[in-house]
Amino acid sequence: MVESPATAPTLRRAALAFIFVTVTLDIVAFGIIIPVLPMLIKQMAGGESTAAAHWVGIISTIFAIVQLVCTPIQGALSDRYGRRKVILLSNLGLGLDFFLMAVVNSLPMLVVARIISGMTSASFSTANAYIADITPPEKRAATYGKLGASFGIGFVLGPAMGGFLGEIDLRLPFWVAGGLALANFAYGYFILPESLPPERRTRHLDIRNANPLGSLMLLRRYPQVFSLATVMFLSQLAHYVLNTTFVLYVDYRYGWGPQAVGFTLGLVGICNGIVQAILVGKIVQRFGERRALLAGLLFGVVGFAWQGLAATGWIALFAIPFLALWGFVNPATQALVTRQVDPHEQGRLQGALASLVSLAGVIGPELYTQTFAWGIGKDNSWHLPGAAFLLAALLLGIGAVIAHRATRTGTVASAASHQA
Template sequence: AVLADISSPENRAKAFGLIGVAFGLGFILGPALAGVLSRWSVTLPVWIAVAIAAINLVLVLLLLPETHPAEQRRALPRKRALNPFAQLAKVFANPKVGSLCLGFFLFFLAFNGFTAVLVLFFKQVFGWGPGPATTAFLIVGVVATVVQGGLIGPLVTRFGEQRLTLFGLGLVVVGCLLIPGAPITNAKPMVFSAVALLAMGTGLVTPCLRSLVSRRLDGDGQGAALGSLQGLQSLGSFLGPPMMGLAYEQLGFSSPFLLAAALLLGVCFLTANGTLNQAS
């Protein structure tokens, strides 16, 4: 919401890409730091994480300015209106952004679902230990950082958010299909290429979808809608892993990737349909 307040509509995807940069850097540095700290104590990384979160809170309280003008603020609603599920239903019912928000939810349902079983898949299918699996996630962090840190702004200027969203979804679908299709005897080249495509696609989809939603809303209520997007991301991240874990156990090792690819094709339809409805 702060980034939406302080950025112009045409620069919004680039601003949201900064969140992806932070995610990518955290993906690279966090596990490495935890690995070093765990040499002294397995609980030390937890306490360091608590300390970092506390420092983050202090920095927000002391240094982050209020970006929402006082004249645009609303009176506090009644408690019934603060029901989070009611807020999500309100967002889905909005004809301007409903399809895009549903697509945003399904994207994280699929993506976080199949990535939750990745390490288990690597171990049971390819016999990989921590080393190759860690390398795969390191590739994700590096690629996501490059895409959202340096490339997203010029790419949006050249191609626009909708095209990049659809292209990014295509990359993630291809990545989903490559991983279970990798040869067991020499899986690393195909798997590492696949996770690079996954990271690149996610680096395009996440900020561009957020920007598409933001651009379709007026300043009034934009923060609430973007907050709902974050809620949808969390909800998808919560529901995806057990859903894909059940599929992995009951339907076979490849089923989470195939199911995710099918859901992502649905996201492509919702994204195209949402932008067409807005244009009409």
């Protein structure tokens, strides 16, 4: 396929459609293995739960660290050589890696496979840069909201498919995930145009800045971006309370089993999809990105505090709409920060933001599991099972204060003003 910039309206629509499809398929592929990866690890650990938990922690942390290191490199590569190549290589690498996970028979080899997965999973951050390339600034929040809806769809379909396929064979979900990723690669190879023309690319690959520390230095060059990136980090760190302690918490406090948890997560995915696909664009258009961001953070504070204090499972369900409305935060933040950074640095920007997400993934699991353990500890004078959720609410409250200060009238600058 001959590469051409995705600037014409028809090409832009086709390119956006592909980006939404590729993100959805990638999330489905990742979601498919969620229900079975811990079971595969337990199987390799000899069926011993304590050893399995130990290895799950090790593998999760290694994966997050690899992403922390590699996402800035991927962003810099996309700024230098174009988004299309990085997205396609990511899909190809993920497909082959899922196949590797389907056949390995030892925990060290599974660690190697997850390292490769962390190195190649660039499609999400590069997809964000792609959208910034081809979408006018005033439409970016709505477009990022639709991208968030793709995440929601993927997280509804993926785990459900993984649970069904895992009942047939524990390794079947990995084969299906690999097939989806490779099908995505083939589709993109023939369909996806390049979004970053040669004249807008960086002239040299500055590998010295393509690392987490160099990424933070890029953010420091744009003061508002640095503050908003801090807000995004706090929001992502808050999100990890759901990944790490939700199942343990609802089992301990409400006695929910797998079926109740599955129903609840499906409801969460549906509510998130509605907010991202329908409400984000309308709210931003009417009230602006700043108000959408601040409202999203406050909704998140209420949602997590509600979840942490709810005495019964039925009451806890009413936290879901507030947590779904928290979904305003990411698209509004993305729209604000992409306005501030030069076009040829959008890939590095997304790599830097993805590094912060990975850093949250390194910190979050230990932070929330220990907080949860403290809250229910027998030696603790406070019996507070929802302590981890209250901590997440506090982090979002701090983020709201930072966002309010960073986006006050007179503090917003554009990339053009930085160039002047």
